[in-house]
Amino acid sequence: MWSYTRDAYTSMFFSEDILEVTGYQPNEFIQNPALFPEIVFEEDKNLFLTHREAVNHNSRNNLKYRIITRSGEIRSITEKTFTRFDENNSVITVTGFVTWNNPNKSRKTEQKIQKSIINSQEDFICTFSPDLTVKFHNTSFIRFCNRQPDEINASNILSYFPDFVREKIKINIRKLSNSEQAGDIVFKIVNAEKDTIWLRLIILPIYNAQNQLWEFHLQGSDITDLKKSQEILKSQTAEFEAIIENPHISIIVLSKNYELELFNKTFESFIFKLFNIYPKIGYSINRFFIDLAQKQFFAEQIDRCFNGEYFTAVLRTDISDHSYYFEHSFNPVIEDGKVEKISIVTRDVTRENIYKTELNKTTGRLTHSQFLLNKILENLPESAVYVLDKDLRLLFSAGEELSKYNLTPENLQGKLLEECFSPETSAYARALFYRVFNGERFTDIKELGDQTFENIFTPVFNEQHEISLALLYSRNITEKVLSKQANWELQEKFLTAFNYAPIGKALVSKDGKFMMVNPALCQFLGYTEAELLNITFQEITHPDDLEKDWDLVLQVLNGEINSYQLEKRYFTKNKKVIWSLLNVSKAVDAHGNFLHFISQIQDITRQKEYEEELIIAKNKAEEAANAKASFLSIMTHEIRTPLNSVIGFSNLLDYDPKSPDGENIKLLKYSAETLLDLINDILDFSKIDAGKIVLFEEVFDFRELLMKLRNSFQFKADEKGLELKVIIDEEIPAHLKADLTRIKQIFNNLMGNALKFTEKGSVVIKARLHKIEDDICHIDITFEDTGIGIASEKLVKIFEVFSQADENSTRKYGGTGLGLSITQKLVHLINGTIEVNSTLGKGSIFRIQLPFRKADTSIEVKHPSLFNDDLTGIRVLVAEDNLNNFILVDRFLKKWGGTAENAPNGKIALEMLEHKSYDVILMDTQMPEMDGYQATRAIRNSTDSRISGIPIIGFSATPKSELIVHGEKVEMDGYIGKPFLPMELFQLLRSVSKHQLVSES
Incomplete structure (x- = not known):
C-alpha cells in the first residue's frame, strides 16, 4: 500500500510490503518519486500513466499492469486506488493497494498482511456485502462504532450512521452496483464530548475473478482539521481580498529596483486618473511621481523601509488647485531574514484631517457647553x-x-x-x-x-x-x-366689578362676537344674556356708525392704537335707537398676544337729547345775536351819519374863533361827541360779542402815542385842576407794531375813566418794559389815579357789561357801562392781560400788559403845518351818497383853497373821471348801485393811466381797522372815518395828493 500527493507524485507513505513486491525499500520510493513509474513494464507504461491521470478525476480505479523488480523479474500486479478530493474537487491524496499473486505464499498469509496494513491506518475501514452485512473492519472502525468487535461482525453497516447519511450510502451503493460513479459523502456529527466532527466516506466496489460485484469497501476519514483549515483559509482569503481590493486604500509591492511587483485596483485607478495610463508589473515607481519634491520624499522613505523600518508618513499633495493629504504606511517584506521587497499602503486622509480639525473645535465647543451646562445647573x-x-x-x-x-x-x-x-x-x-x-x-x-x-x-x-x-x-x-391665588382673587374682584357695574360692560372677540356681558348692558339693550352671546356687535350697531367703529377695531388689531372712544348708536331689541359712549381697549396675554376687547358702554341717550336741544337753542341765540348785531350796526351807522354832519359842521363853525356863538358851538360839539362815544361803545361791543373784530397791525411811535394821549386829555385835566403825567421806560423801543386803533381805544378808555372819576390829585401813566421774547416786546402800562376808588366787593364786577362801581355813577358821571368790558375784551383779543387794584376813597390802578412786535423799520414822523389855506387849487372828487357829508367836505376844502365835486355813487364817479381830471378821490364805501370798494377796483383796473393812478382815500363810518383791511385789497391809498377831524383830513389830503400845493411852490 502506498499514498502520494497529486503534485509530481510526491510520496507520502509506502508500506514495508512494497519491498516484497518490487525488491525496493520504501525510502527509495519516497526519496525518488519517479522510481515507481520507471519500474513499470515498458508495454504497460502508457496504460499506467493513463491510470495515474485518471485517479486525479475519479475516486476509484482498478488496474492490472506489470513491473520489473530489482532482480529483473517481471511480475503481474493488481492495483486498486481511491482518491480524496476537497470541496473544490482538488486532489488531496491518492491511496493504492497492490496485490501480487505470490505462489510461494498462502492466501491466509496475504490476508494477514493486508489486515495488518489496514489496522495501521487512522482512517476507519470496513468491507460489507451487497446486502449491507459487515464482513471486515479495522481497529479504527471499532473506535468509531464504539462497539465490541463481535457486535460489529455480521451487523448492518447502516446502523452506525445517522439517517441522512444512511440515505446517501444507499444512493452510492445503487450507483456503484450499476457501474456508475458515486461521490464521497461528507457530513458532521457531535461526539460524546460535544465536539463537532467532520467525516468523509469513500465507498469502492470490489469484484471477484469473474468480474462480478463481490463486496464494497468503505473508508472513513476525519477531516475536521481540514475543514477548520479550509474555513480559516477561506476567511483569510476573503479578508485579504477585502483588504487588497479596498477602494479607499492603494496597495503596492516594490522590489529593490523600485519596480512594481503587485498593486491593487485602487492604485491602478488612481494612476490612470493622474497620468492617463495603466500601471503594469515591472514599471518603476519613479514614473508616477508628480514633482521632484514628491520623488525625493518617496526615495528617502523607501530607503528607510529597505533598512527594515516600519513607519507611517503623511504627505500633502496638490492636484488641480486642491490640496490632498495622503497617509503612506511603509512595511518591509522579510524573506530568509532579508528585506527583499516592501509594501506601501496609501489612503486619502484629507477628510480625516478636516474632521480631526473639526473634532478639535467640536471638542472645545463641547467642553465649553459642558461648562455652561454645569453653570446653568448650578x-x-x-x-x-x-x-x-x-x-x-x-x-x-x-x-x-x-x-x-x-x-x-x-x-x-x-x-x-x-x-x-x-x-x-x-x-x-x-x-x-x-x-x-x-x-x-x-x-x-x-x-x-x-x-x-x-x-x-x-x-x-x-x-x-x-x-x-x-x-x-x-x-x-x-x-x-401665591400669584395664582392673587390672580384668582383678582378674577373674583373683576367679576364682581364687571357684573355689578352701573354701565354696560362686555368682552368681545376680534370678529365682534360677545363673549361675556353684564346685566347693565342687557338692560340697556333690552336683550337677555343668552341672546347677546349669540350675536355680534355689528348686528345691533346703527349703519351710519358701523364703518367708523369697525375701522377703529382694525386699527387696534393692527397695533396702530391700543384703545379708542366713540359715540355711537345701537338698536335695542325693540328696534329703538339709543346713544352710547363706547370705550374699547384690548386685553393681551403675558406674551402680548391678543385675547379679546374690553368694551364699556355708557347710556348717553338723554345727554344727546340735551345736546340737540342746546344746539337748537344755540342756533336760535346765534341768530338773535346776529340779528341784534346787524340791527345795532345798521342803527349805529344810520345814527353816526347825521352825527358826522353835526360834528363836522360844529368843527367848521368852531374854525372861526371870533364867532359870537363860540360857546354854543362848543356845547353842541361836546354833546355830539358824547353821543358818538356812546354809539361807538355800543357798536364795538356788538362786534366783539359777535367775534367780528379784525386786527390790523401798523408801525407807530410808542412815545409819541402816549404824548398825544396826554395832550388830547390835557384840556379836560386842566378844567378839573388835575396833574397829568406820563413816565416812559427808556428801554422800550421807539417804534413798535400793533393794531394802533385798538391800542388807542384801550388807552383812551382807561385814561377817560381815570379823569372821569378823579376830582382832585393826579392821573399818572407809566410804561415799563417787562421782557423781550424773540421780536415781541411785553410792556406793562399802568393808569394810576387818586379818584373815588372802588370797593373791594365791587372789583369782581368791574369788567361786567353795563356795570359801574356805584349805581349813582351812571347818573353822575355818565357812560354806558360798556367801557371797561370792551377794554378787557380788546386786551384779551390782542393776547394781553388786565387787572385792577383799588381802595375806596383813595384811587385805583389799572395795569395792563400788552405784546408789541418790534418794528422792522423806523417810521418817519411827519409834522404837518397848521391850517394855512395851503391846499389851493386841489381838486377832489367826493363819491358820497349823503349830501350833508359832501357839503361838509366842500366847505372845508374851500377854506383850504380847494374845490370839490360830488358823485352820489361809484358808477357816476367812473363816468365823471372819463370827462374830467381830479387830484384826489374821497371814496365813501357804502353807496347805492356801486359801492366804494367796487368803484376803486374798477378805477385800478382802468387802462387809462390818468384814471388808474389817481390817489383814493377810503371814507366810511365803519371802524378804521375794517376799512383798512378791505381797502388794501382794492389798493386804496389812505383812510379816514366819519365823523372826521379837520386836521386829519387836511393832513391826509396833503400826504396822498400829487397836486403841487401853493405853499410848497
Missing part, C-alpha cells in the same frame, strides 16, 4: 436637581435652591437620602423614588413649611434599557402659587 433659579442610584445614594446635585438650606453638591455627593434630609422629607422622597424605579414618571406638589415645591420624578435608563438612576427636578413654586 444657577437654576429657585430649583435643584438630584440624581440617585437604586440605593438612594446621591450621585449628583446642583441648583440655587441648595444654598437656601446650607447644602452644597460636595456635601451631598455619595451620601444616602437619610443622611442629607430630615426624616420627614426622607420618608416622603423614599416612597416616591420607589415609584420611579418601578418605571413611573410623575409630578408631585409638596408643601414644606411656608414654601411649596413642584417635584418632577423621572427614571433614567441605561444602554440595556434598564432603569439605573432616578432624576428629581425640584422647583420652588411658592411665588407662583
